[in-house]
Amino acid sequence: MxxxxxxxxxxxxxxxxxxxxxxxxxxxxxxxxxxxxxxxxxxxxxxxxxxxxxxxxxxxxxxxxxxxxxxxxxxxxxxxxxxxxxxxxxxxxxxxxxxxxxxxxxxxxxxxxxxxxxxxxxxxxxxxxxxxxxxxxxxxxxxxxxxxxxxxxxxxxxxxxxxxxxxxxxxxxxxxxxxxxxxxxxxxxxxxxxxxxxxxxxxxxxxxxxxxxxxxxxxxxxxxxxxxxxxxxxxxxxxxxxxxxxxxxxxxxxxxxxxxxxxxxxxxxxxxxxxxxxxxxxxxxxxxxxxxxxxxxxVEWPGRLQRLTRGPLAESLPPGWELWLDGGHNDSAGEVLARQAVDWSRGQPGNGRSEDSPALPLFVIYGMLSSKDPFEFLGPLAPFTHSLRAVAIPGEEASFTSEESCETAKLCGIRDHAAADSVDTALADLVANRPGPARVLICGSLYLAGTVLAENG
Incomplete structure (x- = not known):
């Protein structure tokens, strides 16, 4: 992964x-x-x-x-x-x-x-x-x-x-x-x-x-x-x-x-x-x-289905919102996230614990390297994605542009998709267009995950 x-x-x-x-x-x-x-x-x-x-x-x-x-x-x-x-x-x-x-x-x-x-x-x-x-x-x-x-x-x-x-x-x-x-x-x-x-x-x-x-x-x-x-x-x-x-x-x-x-x-x-x-x-x-x-x-392992609860990005969200981060970028990673999305949609935390996990709509912030197959990754996750905001990975010439990633989202059947200049603006846009709480998943690359962890540090 x-x-x-x-x-x-x-x-x-x-x-x-x-x-x-x-x-x-x-x-x-x-x-x-x-x-x-x-x-x-x-x-x-x-x-x-x-x-x-x-x-x-x-x-x-x-x-x-x-x-x-x-x-x-x-x-x-x-x-x-x-x-x-x-x-x-x-x-x-x-x-x-x-x-x-x-x-x-x-x-x-x-x-x-x-x-x-x-x-x-x-x-x-x-x-x-x-x-x-x-x-x-x-x-x-x-x-x-x-x-x-x-x-x-x-x-x-x-x-x-x-x-x-x-x-x-x-x-x-x-x-x-x-x-x-x-x-x-x-x-x-x-x-x-x-x-x-x-x-x-x-x-x-x-x-x-x-x-x-x-x-x-x-x-x-x-x-x-x-x-x-x-x-x-x-x-x-x-x-x-x-x-x-x-x-x-x-x-x-x-x-x-x-x-x-x-x-x-x-x-x-x-x-x-x-x-x-x-x-x-x-x-x-x-x-x-x-x-x-x-x-x-x-056990701890950052950037792998990690929930972010502190830091500027997490704290910018309204009450009731959740922010998650995952660095997976291939077909198997897409399947894993899709299964997690199913558990979330059922009000289950997806890790075997008995506590309730609210069944919130899933918003995705997505960026990927151009050396990867975006359809293999995003395809399994697409049916569970309510809205998607695409970003280019900062500092990476080998990143898909946000516009290219939007085209992938469209072809995968995600209707509500748009390009964003950064993770910050993507988050702000999702919040502005959603009246109630949601779950946000940032995904597509460990490079993007590293950027997010640095910015949220």
Missing amino acids: TDASLPLAHPPARPAATRSDPVLDRLKGLHPKVIDLSLDRVHRLLAALDHPERKLPPVVHVAGTNGKGSTVAFLRAILEAAGYRVHVYTSPHLVRFHERIRLGGHQGGRLIDDDHLATLLEECEIANAGNPITFFEVTTVAAFLAFSRMPADVVLLETGLGGRLDATNVVAKPAVTAITRISYDHRQFLGDSLLEIGSEKAGIFKPGVPVVLAPQPEADALRALKLRANAIAAPIQSWSVQERPDGFRFESARRQLDLPMPGLAGVHQITNAGVAIACLDHLPLAVDDEAVRKGLAT
Whole structure:
């Protein structure tokens, strides 16, 4: 569900300049392409730095199209609830690059501080000696360097794009690998079929290393994963989740748990939580049931069906209005949001909780990168959309214009649609044309989500 390997453009409300900013800017100029899938450059730089990827604690390596970040967030929350020190690498960031690297400590994890980040990046820059290397590759090496030098109990490693040739795919023997739901995304790099995309994602599997698979609605995706796992004798683990009125049940060979619904909104998060819990069975760490429950309750993952209740944007709405934010941008994300819209229309919160959720009309503020398929995303959501305001993503040349997004809305059957100059003006227009409360969902891109979080900060 992420614009994964692409460095997120700084939003208009850019944070104050820091020491790492000029280094990050220089690193973006080391390769003429943003994406150039290969492991050769990464291996070369890791060798020049004495192979930090070989000096890590047990690694959980997570790939997939949708739900990677949420799965990693569940793992981190559960493992930290159990008292473990957890290093985390994710991408992209929403507001600042520092979000990508989280260092485990005795008092819980923290984002890498700016001086530490700048020092690591400069070290990588010197070791690279001006050779071509992409931004994602060199910054991934910096994360490995950070993790190798600070003691921790586990590393959670999220792929950027694909798997086989992803810069994170250099750990020879992780403790466990996991694949979340596979869908269509980054076709220009991964292939046009789910069989091809699944094969690329399955490239993170290692001989003899346990594999945890999320349920795959598409048979071709599952077939690709099983073919690769069987070919290299990577054992696929058996587990299941079942939704219940008051939560869900998780079952595997080692655990049978009745659990409350996850703290992240959306019924789809049951599956992501299940992948995370299944991974725990294959770590050399003891995690009791209470830590699982606490982690599910305390998990945080911004920009994924996140309700905004504070900040200038949220506080500009009249009483009774709700403001939600989601960074999904492909067909699966559209389906997830459509299911959430159905729950909302029934007066249900959509996350398994029993409290009432008002059945408000759904207003959508939408912006998307031109590299994505807007119809695959917006089509499922269109029948539930009362009104739509289209925006261009600030600072992104690769964004659809607001007029182009309006045309998509029209073709998807959304009658009330209009272009807006910004999220602020879109909100104001929706409020001005609605006499009573409504629910507003800002969606279409993690780039747009990052801009909104910065502006609402």
